Amino acid sequence: MTSLETAAIPPNIAAQLPSVNFGFDDLKERMAKFTIAFDEFIEKRREKSLEARTNYARDLADLTENQKTVRKNIQHYEQEEIKIQNNTEKEIQETADLENEISTIKAQKATRQAENETLSSQIREQSTAISKRRAKLLEEKQALASQANHNQPELAFWEDYLGLRIEGAGRLDHVRFIFTCLDETDPEREFEIVVSVESRDYEIIGARPRLDEATKTRCLETLNETRSIAKFLKSVREEFKKVAKN
Known part of the structure; x- marks a missing residue:
């Protein structure tokens, strides 16, 4: 009920209306x-x-920063991967070079081992040959000693009566034979011949006066075939005697 309606109700009636509490x-x-x-x-x-x-703005900023960091890390790892790849290729090349060098060294070692075996075999052969040579030389020395003992009386005759003198020729294996009494006009004139006894086959090193090659060869054949010093000296003396007459 509005205030106008309340005002329109008479006072006595208004007093009689119930009181309503609308809250x-x-x-x-x-x-x-x-x-x-x-x-x-x-x-x-x-x-x-x-x-x-x-928070979103902060998280977005953090995410952006993280993305930047991730990009940097990716770039860094990509560069590292390139370096690793380059290093790997370099190591592969170095390994290949090293393997080639090892193969070369092994081949050289095998070659040297083969050469050493060959040299060892040659040394053994040379040692055997030297031993045989020594034994042969010893046998020849003994034979020469025996021959010298056999020829000693005859050589003494040659030295005393035929004017033969035997001397060294500057080396242990060279002997000089000097003849005199060959030249009737000059009995003291010397004729000499130098013989090498280094090997089994004797060798004439020199002669004074000079003898031709055919004469020396003939005298050497007599010496090497007969092993007789006396016969050799006799043949040489005859050749020098011919030279003295000429």
Whole structure:
């Protein structure tokens, strides 16, 4: 009922109307509380939204920074991968070179081993040959010693009566035979011949006066075939005697 309607009702009738409590004050209080609560809710939602937006912005900034870091790391790892690949290729090449060098060294070692075996075989053969040679030389020395003992009386005759003198020729294996009494015009004139006894076959090193090659060869054949010094000296003396007459 409005105030105009109440004013239109007479006082006595108005006094008789029942009193009605519509609860406006309570409603007003509740509305005020609701408004406060709603404002608080809105404020909290606003704060949460602001916080969420702040966190989102921060997270977005962090994500952007992380992306930058990831890109840098990716670039770094790509560069490292390139370096590793280059190093790997280099190591592969070095390994191949090393293997080739090892193969070369092994081949050289095998070759040297074969050469050493060949040299060892040659040394053994040479040692055997030297041993045989020594034995042969010893046998020849013994034969020469025996021949010398056999020829000693005859050589003494040659030295005393035929003017033969035997001397060294500057080397242990060279012997000089000097003849005199060959030249009737000059009995003291010397004729000499130098013989090498280094090997089994004797060799004439020189003669004074000079003898031709055919004569020396003939005298050497007599010596090497008969092994008789006396016969050799006799043949040489005859050749020098011919030279003295000429």
